[in-house]
């Protein structure tokens with residue numbers, strides 16, 4: 102019987118385990134991966150440097166990350182690649198630019214997630230966290246006084262017991278459903294994302310993050326080209342599709358028939374990784390009895406790595422408070438609701454700004470992007486702030502749009518007043 106059982110050894114689960122042991126609790130992590138030596142799940146691996154992001158604002162320091170408001174640090178001695186400019190490209194390459202201090206200050210750092218998790222895993226092991234690697238949590242029960250988790254390994258099945266359970270299984274939230282935490286939680290979409298690590302791509306600035314929007318690029322989701330961890334001149338190309346429009350099929354036509362075809366003429370594949378993401382709306386109350394869901398498992402799509410660290414830290418403190426007879430999970434829920442932008446309806450609405458394709462035609466995108474070409478908008482990697490800045494930029498020309506493109510304006514007005522569910526066709 103452990104004080105806390107943690108399902109999932111990603112950033113959320115590992116930081117929960119580290120903090121639990123620092124709080125004097127016993128902790129076990131159940132992780133389906135066999136080891137931390139290879140990470141094959143696609144992730145863009147960038148920190149969001151905005152001061153107010155997720156109610157915190159992470160500081161990237163030499164050898165560690167600092168979370169000043171919450172008052173903890175996470176060791177990280179791996180690579181950091183600064184990202185200075187973010188460009189949104191329309192089909193005819195009208196370009197919107199986002200940067201800080203005219204591109205002299207990074208708005209994001211790319212990091213090595215595999216290295217980071219392994220470093221944290223080693224620290225946790227040294228501190229006495231028990232790891233059950235190569236072990237899948239398959240279900241379980243809350244017995245009131247303690248929780249049982251059913252596990253499967255290559256050798257057979259078993260049961261792990263703990264006074265409290267933290268579910269940090271990531272976005273697909275299958276265990277959350279089994280433990281009854283997904284009730285009345287709308288499923289928004291499922292997506293397949295593939296990252297192609299490529300050399301020989303031409304016409305892309307080093308250390309920049311580029312999103313290509315328009316039907317011309319053969320995808321409803323933006324095609325993204327950004328820096329990789331493999332060095333200058335080797336880029337990461339991100340393609341998102343689904344089971345019907347598979348990323349490999351999109352990639353093939355995008356790289357040979359879209360306006361990017363010349364950039365890919367001499368490109369060579371160096372590596373490839375992918376993932377399947379099942380995205381839900383956020384859990385308003387992420388706990389039930391002795392069980393709490395944290396990180397992506399409880400989020401609107403994702404909390405990002407820095408958000409998962411925050412969740413792990415606060416959840417382990419919540420478990421300690423619960424075991425000391427206080428309302429730890431209630432306090433965690435208050436923090437969760439106040440800190441994450443997706444728990445605020447206004448910010449959720451903002452994310453509908455991503456619904457550019459196929460809502461707007463390629464010609465409309467050329468027109469809208471052209472309105473702000475030459476301006477430099479604030480550099481941010483936030484998925485909430487960016488669309489807001491973009492729409493604020495377009496709508497600063499509202500009278501011009503009304504006069505020149507009344508049909509486009511009517512579309513904008515309709516879409517920007519819709520709820521997120523309506524905007525994505527739910």
Ligand SMILES: Cc1cc2nc3c(=O)[nH]c(=O)nc-3n(C[C@H](O)[C@H](O)[C@H](O)COP(=O)(O)OP(=O)(O)OC[C@H]3O[C@@H](n4cnc5c(N)ncnc54)[C@H](O)[C@@H]3O)c2cc1C
Nearest residue numbers: 109111112113133145146147238270271396397405406409
């Ligand atoms: C395409 C893409 C791009 C992204 N880009 C960025 C970015 O640029 N910056 C950023 O910060 N974040 C990014 N993210 C998001 C980031 O990956 C997540 O927010 C973060 O990893 C969440 O951490 P977590 O601990 O909640 O879950 P996860 O990292 O998903 O970890 C969950 C762990 O649980 C394990 N697990 C799952 N089910 C079970 C089970 N039944 N039994 C045992 N183990 C189980 C998994 O193997 C995994 O190790 C991106 C995500 C995607 C998909």
